[in-house]
Amino acid sequence: MNFSEDFLHYVWQFKSFDHFDLKTADGQNLKVIHQGFLNKNAGPDFNQAKIEMGKTVWVGNVEIHLKSSDWLKHHHQTDLAYENVILHVVYEHDVEIKRMDGSVLPVLILKYRIANELIEKYENLYLSLNDFPCAAQIGSVDQLIIDSFLSRTLIERFEQKTHLLFESLEEARGNWDETFYQFMARNFGFKVNALPFEFLAEAIPQQIFRKHKNNQQQIEALVFGTAGFLNHHFEEEYPNKLKSEFGFLQKKYTITPIEASNWKFMRMRPQNFPTLRLAQFAALILNSNHLFSKIIEIKDIKELSHLFEDLPVNPYWKEHYHFHKKALSVNTQIGKKSVENILLNTVALFLFAYGKHTGTQSYINRAILLLESLPPEKNAITDKFIEAGVKIEKAFASQAILQLKKQYCDHKKCLSCGIGIRILKPNTIASIIP
Structure with missing residues (x-):
C-alpha cells in the first residue's frame, strides 16, 4: 500500500473502483447512487452522498481512510461533525467503528476493488524522479485535455498575482x-x-x-x-x-x-x-x-x-x-x-x-x-515540458505551465490536476483479486 488517503479520495470521487456486487463489510447490498461532493474544509471528506444499503436510501456524508482504525486515530469518535457519516470507505478494514449512539458504522472495503493498473499509474507518478511527475506520460495525453487544464492554471496564476497587486493598490x-x-x-x-x-x-x-x-x-x-x-x-x-x-x-x-x-x-x-x-x-x-x-x-x-x-x-x-x-x-x-x-x-x-x-x-x-x-517564454521549465511532448506555442501556455509546475507538479498534486487525472484513468477495469 504505497499511496496516500488522497488517492482513495480520487478513487471514490471518480468512481474508479469495481462496482460489481458491492456489499458492506457486514454483508449488506450496497449501491452508490451519488458519491457526494469533495469537502476541502473541516469535517467528513464527502458531503451530500446518496447511498442505497439494503432497501434503504441514505443521504449524508462519507468518510475515507486507509484503515478503519484511522477513525479512532483522528478522534472522529468524539467529534459531532462525523455523526451523520452514512458510509466509511476504507482500503483495509481492521476494526469495527461505532457511532456515539452505539450503532455500527457501515464500511465499504476497496482493497480488492481498485485496478492494479490504476495503482501502478499512481505509484509511477508519485515516486517519479523526473523534473515533473508525469514527464514520461504527458506526451500521450490529448493536447485538448492539456490546454483545457492550462486555461484553469492560467486563471489561477492571474488570481494569485492579482491578490498581491491589490495589496499594493491598497498601500x-x-x-x-x-x-x-x-x-x-x-x-x-x-x-x-x-x-x-x-x-x-x-x-x-x-x-x-x-x-x-x-x-x-x-x-x-x-x-x-x-x-x-x-x-x-x-x-x-x-x-x-x-x-x-x-x-x-x-x-x-x-x-x-x-x-x-x-x-x-x-x-x-x-x-x-x-x-x-x-x-x-x-x-x-x-x-x-x-x-x-x-x-x-x-x-x-x-x-x-x-x-x-x-x-x-x-x-x-x-x-x-x-x-x-x-x-x-x-x-x-x-x-x-x-x-x-x-x-x-x-x-x-x-x-x-x-x-x-x-x-x-x-x-x-x-x-x-x-x-x-505573444510568443511563449523560453526557460528551463517550459523546455522540459516541450521535451516531454507538450505544445507551448503562445505566452498563454507558457504562463500556465509555470503555474502548473509551481502549484501542482512541485507538490505532486497529480490527483488535483486535470492532466494527472487523465493519466490515471484506467483503460480497463482490472480483474478482481480473489
Missing part, C-alpha cells in the same frame, strides 16, 4: 497609475535588477516625475540620482549636468538615493546593463504621462507595443553603456523580447486585475487575448 490608496508605475519599474529590472528598480520606485513616487514631465534633463537627473549613480566625479558634460540638477532636486524633495552597489552588472550583456535600462526607463516616464490610463483605453495589441518603442532616450547613451565606459555603437531602444516581457508580466496582469476590480469582463478578455498573441 497606494487606490491609485492605479502609481501602482502600475511601481510594478512597471520592477519589471524593468528583468529579474536580476528587479529589486533595485523597486527601491527606485519607492524612493521617488510618480507624482514627482509629473511635476517635471516637460524637462528631459530633470527626469533623467531624478532617475540616475535616485539610483545612486551620480555620486562621482565625471569628466563628461552630460553626467555633470545631471549631478548638478539632482543636487537641487534632491534637496527640494528630500530624496534619499539608493546604494549604487544594489545594481548588478556582473555576467550581463552590456545591452542589459542597469544604466541603459535606467535611461530607457527615464525616456518612458518622459514619453508616457498617465501610462496606465492609456493602456486601459488601447485595444489594439500593436498599439500597446508602440508605447514601449521609439523612446526618446538621451543621445548620450548611443555611445555609452555606463557613465564611465564609452562604446562604439549602442542600441538605445528596448528590445522586442523585453517589450514582450513587459506586456506579459505587467500590462496583461493589470488589465486582468482592473477587470476584476471593476467587474468588467472585457478587460479580463483583453488580458487573455494579449497572452494568446
Whole structure:
C-alpha cells in the first residue's frame, strides 16, 4: 500500500473502483447512487452522498481512510461533525467503528476493488524522479485535455498575482497609475535588477516625475540620482549636468538615493546593463504621462507595443553603456523580447486585475487575448515540458505551465490536476483479486 488517503479520495470521487456486487463489510447490498461532493474544509471528506444499503436510501456524508482504525486515530469518535457519516470507505478494514449512539458504522472495503493498473499509474507518478511527475506520460495525453487544464492554471496564476497587486493598490490608496508605475519599474529590472528598480520606485513616487514631465534633463537627473549613480566625479558634460540638477532636486524633495552597489552588472550583456535600462526607463516616464490610463483605453495589441518603442532616450547613451565606459555603437531602444516581457508580466496582469476590480469582463478578455498573441517564454521549465511532448506555442501556455509546475507538479498534486487525472484513468477495469 504505497499511496496516500488522497488517492482513495480520487478513487471514490471518480468512481474508479469495481462496482460489481458491492456489499458492506457486514454483508449488506450496497449501491452508490451519488458519491457526494469533495469537502476541502473541516469535517467528513464527502458531503451530500446518496447511498442505497439494503432497501434503504441514505443521504449524508462519507468518510475515507486507509484503515478503519484511522477513525479512532483522528478522534472522529468524539467529534459531532462525523455523526451523520452514512458510509466509511476504507482500503483495509481492521476494526469495527461505532457511532456515539452505539450503532455500527457501515464500511465499504476497496482493497480488492481498485485496478492494479490504476495503482501502478499512481505509484509511477508519485515516486517519479523526473523534473515533473508525469514527464514520461504527458506526451500521450490529448493536447485538448492539456490546454483545457492550462486555461484553469492560467486563471489561477492571474488570481494569485492579482491578490498581491491589490495589496499594493491598497498601500497606494487606490491609485492605479502609481501602482502600475511601481510594478512597471520592477519589471524593468528583468529579474536580476528587479529589486533595485523597486527601491527606485519607492524612493521617488510618480507624482514627482509629473511635476517635471516637460524637462528631459530633470527626469533623467531624478532617475540616475535616485539610483545612486551620480555620486562621482565625471569628466563628461552630460553626467555633470545631471549631478548638478539632482543636487537641487534632491534637496527640494528630500530624496534619499539608493546604494549604487544594489545594481548588478556582473555576467550581463552590456545591452542589459542597469544604466541603459535606467535611461530607457527615464525616456518612458518622459514619453508616457498617465501610462496606465492609456493602456486601459488601447485595444489594439500593436498599439500597446508602440508605447514601449521609439523612446526618446538621451543621445548620450548611443555611445555609452555606463557613465564611465564609452562604446562604439549602442542600441538605445528596448528590445522586442523585453517589450514582450513587459506586456506579459505587467500590462496583461493589470488589465486582468482592473477587470476584476471593476467587474468588467472585457478587460479580463483583453488580458487573455494579449497572452494568446505573444510568443511563449523560453526557460528551463517550459523546455522540459516541450521535451516531454507538450505544445507551448503562445505566452498563454507558457504562463500556465509555470503555474502548473509551481502549484501542482512541485507538490505532486497529480490527483488535483486535470492532466494527472487523465493519466490515471484506467483503460480497463482490472480483474478482481480473489
